[in-house]
Amino acid sequence: MNDTFHIKTLHDLPLAAAKLAAKINQGDIVVLYGTMGAGKTTFVKEVCQCMNVVDTVNSPSYAIVNEYSTKNGQTIYHFDFYRIKNVIEAFDFGYEDYFYSGNTCFVEWPERVAEIMPDDIVAVNIQLQNDNTRIITF
Amino acid sequence: MSITILGIESSCDDTSAAVIRDGVILSNVVAGQDVHITYGGVVPELASRAHQQSVVPVVDAAIKAAGIDCSELSAVAFTRGPGLLGSLLVGSSFAKGLARALDIPIIDVNHLQAHVLALFIQQPDKKTDTPRFPFLCLLVSGGNSQIILVKSELDMEVIGQTIDDAAGEAFDKCAKIMGLPYPGGPLIDKYALDGDATKFEFAKPRMEGYNYSFSGLKTSFLYFLRDRLIENPDFIQQNLADLCASLQKTIIDILLNKLKKAAKDLNINQIAIAGGVSANSGLRNVLTQMAVKQRWEVFIPPVAYTTDNAAMVAITGYYRFIAGQFATYDMTPFSRTVI
Numbered sequence: 001m002n003d004t005f006h007i008k009t010l011h012d013l014p015l016a017a018a019k020l021a022a023k024i025n026q027g028d029i030v031v032l033y034g035t036m037g038a039g040k041t042t043f044v045k046e047v048c049q050c051m052n053v054v055d056t057v058n059s060p061s062y063a064i065v066n067e068y069s070t071k072n073g074q075t076i077y078h079f080d081f082y083r084i085k086n087v088i089e090a091f092d093f094g095y096e097d098y099f100y101s102g103n104t105c106f107v108e109w110p111e112r113v114a115e116i117m118p119d120d121i122v123a124v125n126i127q128l129q130n131d132n133t134r135i136i137t138f
Numbered sequence: 139m140s141i142t143i144l145g146i147e148s149s150c151d152d153t154s155a156a157v158i159r160d161g162v163i164l165s166n167v168v169a170g171q172d173v174h175i176t177y178g179g180v181v182p183e184l185a186s187r188a189h190q191q192s193v194v195p196v197v198d199a200a201i202k203a204a205g206i207d208c209s210e211l212s213a214v215a216f217t218r219g220p221g222l223l224g225s226l227l228v229g230s231s232f233a234k235g236l237a238r239a240l241d242i243p244i245i246d247v248n249h250l251q252a253h254v255l256a257l258f259i260q261q262p263d264k265k266t267d268t269p270r271f272p273f274l275c276l277l278v279s280g281g282n283s284q285i286i287l288v289k290s291e292l293d294m295e296v297i298g299q300t301i302d303d304a305a306g307e308a309f310d311k312c313a314k315i316m317g318l319p320y321p322g323g324p325l326i327d328k329y330a331l332d333g334d335a336t337k338f339e340f341a342k343p344r345m346e347g348y349n350y351s352f353s354g355l356k357t358s359f360l361y362f363l364r365d366r367l368i369e370n371p372d373f374i375q376q377n378l379a380d381l382c383a384s385l386q387k388t389i390i391d392i393l394l395n396k397l398k399k400a401a402k403d404l405n406i407n408q409i410a411i412a413g414g415v416s417a418n419s420g421l422r423n424v425l426t427q428m429a430v431k432q433r434w435e436v437f438i439p440p441v442a443y444t445t446d447n448a449a450m451v452a453i454t455g456y457y458r459f460i461a462g463q464f465a466t467y468d469m470t471p472f473s474r475t476v477i
Contacts, residue, residue: 036311037315041303058301059304063281066474066475067220083320093225094223094227
C-alpha cells in the first residue's frame with residue numbers, strides 16, 4: 001500500500017519525511033523520481049533530518065555522491081545521476097562499492113542509470129503541480 | 139635544497155598531474171587537453187576506467203613538461219577527498235606505488251583546501267601577489283559555495299556554506315531550464331554581457347549567518363518561466379540576454395552580500411575567490427568594484443587553477459611537506475565534505 005501526501009507548503013514536508021524515514025531499513029536504496037525543481041533534494045534533506053544526520057545535506061549534482069554520518073555513526077550516501085551520460089560512468093566511479101555497502105542510499109535521477117538499479121528499491125515520486133504544490137507518493 | 143612535489147588529482151571528472159618546485163609551477167597537465175598533444179596522440183589502453191586510462195600518460199607528460207627526472211621528486215601528493223571513491227582510488231593508488239618505487243613520502247591533500255591554496259602558486263617568471271593571513275576566501279564551483287576563513291596555509295575554517303545547491307549548479311540548472319546545453323554557466327556569462335540585469339527580479343533567500351541557499355532561486359526561476367511561456371511561447375528567445383543578465387546578477391548579489399557581511403563582521407580586508415565559478419566575468423567585475431568601495435585587497439587565481447587541477451594539489455603538498463604532514467600507506471580516500 002502506497003502512502004500519498006499532498007504538500008502545499010514546506011510545513012507539510014516533515015510528516016511525509018517521517019513516514020518515509022520509518023519505512024527505510026538500513027541498506028535500502030531509496031530512489032526519487034521528479035522533474036528539476038520538484039524538490040527531490042529538499043525532501044532527502046528532510047528525511048535525513050529524521051534519520052539524525054549530522055552533516056549538511058546539500059545537492060550532490062556536481063559531486064555525484066555526498067556522504068553523511070548520523071548521530072549513531074551510520075553512513076548515508078546521497079546520489080545524483082543528473083550529470084551521468086551513460087551507465088559506463090557509473091561503473092567507472094564504482095557505484096557498486098556504495099550500493100552494496102550495507103549503507104542506506106538516496107538516489108536522485110535514477111532513470112539515467114535504470115539498468116543498474118537493484119530490484120528491491122524504495123521508490124519515491126514527487127510531482128510538481130500547476131499550483132506549485134507537490135504530490136509525494138512512496 | 140629544493141622541494142619538488144608531484145601532485146595528482148583524480149577526484150572528479152578529469153585526471154591531472156602537476157609539478158611544483160619551491161612553490162613555483164613547472165608543469166600542470168589535465169587529461170583530455172594537453173595529453174593527446176604531448177603524448178603524440180597515443181594514449182595507451184591500460185584499463186577501462188577513465189582515470190586509469192589517463193593517470194600514467196598524464197603523470198608522464200607532467201614530469202616531461204617540467205623538464206625533470208623522477209629522481210628529483212621530494213614527495214608525491216594526491217587528492218584524498220572529497221570525491222568519488224573509485225576515481226580517488228586510482229590517483230591515491232598510483233601515488234602510493236610511484237612513491238614507494240622512488241622511496242619518497244606521500245602526502246594526502248584535501249581537495250577543498252587545495253582550491254584555496256591555488257592562490258599561492260607562483261609563476262617562474264613573475265611574482266604573484268598573495269593574500270595576508272587571515273583572509274576570507276569565497277570558494278564557488280559546481281559543487282561548492284563556501285566562505286572560508288583562512289588563518290594560515292594549513293589552518294582553515296568553513297564559516298558559511300550552501301545548505302542546498304551550489305552557485306555553479308544554480309547557473310547550470312537555470313541554463314537547462316532555458317534550454318541551454320550543459321554546462322550552461324559559461325553561456326549565461328556570455329549572453330549576460332548584452333543583457334539588462336535590472337529587467338527581471340528573482341527571489342533572494344533569507345539565510346541566517348553566512349550560509350547560502352540557491353535551491354529557491356532555481357525554483358522561482360522555473361515558476362517564472364513556466365508562467366511566461368504560457369502567455370508567450372517565444373519568451374525565452376526574445377529575452378535571453380536580459381534573463382541571463384538578471385539571473386547572473388541575482389546569483390552574484392547573493393554570493394557577495396554574505397561575503398561583505400563576513401568581511402565586515404570579522405574586520406578582514408584581504409578577500410580571495412577560488413573554484414570554477416571564479417572564472418565568471420560578472421563575478422570578477424562586481425567583486426573588483428566592490429573591492430574599491432569596501433577598501434578590500436582582492437586576489438583571484440588564474441583561470442587554469444580555478445577548475446579541478448593538480449597544480450593546486452601540488453602546492454598544498456608543498457606546504458604540507460614543509461610542515462612535515464605526510465600520509466601513511468593505509469590511508470583510504472573519503473567522500474565526505476570536510477576541510
